[in-house]
Amino acid sequence: MEWTIIKNEKEYKQSLARLEVIFGAAKGSKEGKELELLSLLIDLYEKERYPIDLPDPIEAIKFRMDQLGYKQKDLAAILGLKSRVSEILNRKRKLNLDMIRKIHETLEVPTEVLIREY
Numbered sequence: 001m002e003w004t005i006i007k008n009e010k011e012y013k014q015s016l017a018r019l020e021v022i023f024g025a026a027k028g029s030k031e032g033k034e035l036e037l038l039s040l041l042i043d044l045y046e047k048e049r050y051p052i053d054l055p056d057p058i059e060a061i062k063f064r065m066d067q068l069g070y071k072q073k074d075l076a077a078i079l080g081l082k083s084r085v086s087e088i089l090n091r092k093r094k095l096n097l098d099m100i101r102k103i104h105e106t107l108e109v110p111t112e113v114l115i116r117e118y
Contacts, residue, residue, distance in 0.1 A: 003015070003034070003037055003038060003041055004041075005041060005044070005045075006041050006042065006044070006045040012042070012045055012049075015038055015041060015042050015045075016042065018034075018038060019035065019038050019039065019042065022034055022035045022038075023035065054112060054113050054116060055113055056116070056118050057095065057109075057113055057114050057115075057116050057118050058088070058089060058091060058118055060109050060113045060114070061075075061088075061089070061103060061107065061109060061114075062089065064107045064108070064109050065107065068107065070107075072085050072086060072089065075089075078102050078103070078106050078107075079099055079102060079103075091118060095114060100114040100115060
């Protein structure tokens with residue numbers, strides 16, 4: 001089959017079905033090349049049709065803290081006062097540029113997430 005840009009849900013479902021059939025294809029083979037192209041077309045369609053927005057900054061910080069096993073006191077060691085951390089996590093204080101840099105460097109939360117309004 002000759003593949004083109006996926007334009008609707010029917011073509012998307014057909015593409016997914018074909019992807020399942022050729023999923024284990026060897027790299028460089030005819031089906032392997034088809035798999036690579038089809039993956040790109042599906043990814044493009046999904047990004048346009050089902051965009052995923054960036055997470056809320058505070059929820060991202062809390063999630064990353066949970067992943068690392070950090071407590072508020074650990075974040076306070078990074079940002080300064082425990083009361084300041086509490087205010088941030090309870091959305092009573094906004095993140096400033098210095099805080100964003102420190103959180104990004106320490107917790108590795110992307111700056112694009114941290115600069116968003118909340």
